[in-house]
Amino acid sequence: MEKQELxxxxxxxxxxxxxxxxxxxxxxxxxxxxxxQNIQMIESGKRNPGTFxxxxxxxxxxxxxxxxxxxx
Numbered sequence: 001m002e003k004q005e006l007x008x009x010x011x012x013x014x015x016x017x018x019x020x021x022x023x024x025x026x027x028x029x030x031x032x033x034x035x036x037q038n039i040q041m042i043e044s045g046k047r048n049p050g051t052f053x054x055x056x057x058x059x060x061x062x063x064x065x066x067x068x069x070x071x072x
Contacts, residue, residue, distance in 0.1 A: 008045035009072045010054070015043050017061040017068065031060040 001009075018028050025039040032039075032053070041047035042057075049057060058068040 003048070004045065006072065007048055010049075010069065011043045011045045013068055013072070014057060014061070017063060018043075021061060028057075028060060032056050 018025070023031075024036075025043065026036045029036045029039045034053075038047070042049050042053075054068065055065050058065045061068070
């Protein structure tokens with residue numbers, strides 16, 4: 001799997017969990033102490049969040065990192 005394809009799959013999972021909690025990109029950014037623009041870049045697959053931020057995202061979304069990445 002190519003890196004870009006992986007980023008897109010991860011971004012789709014983040015969007016899914018964020019929307020299931022009825023959070024805006026701004027809300028998620030505030031929970032993570034990052035900008036809305038940063039969340040937009042991650043969710044569009046244009047930015048790789050890295051392991052540390054992925055763990056923070058998973059925690060903010062109420063899932064484990066394993067759940068966030070399941071099936072990817």
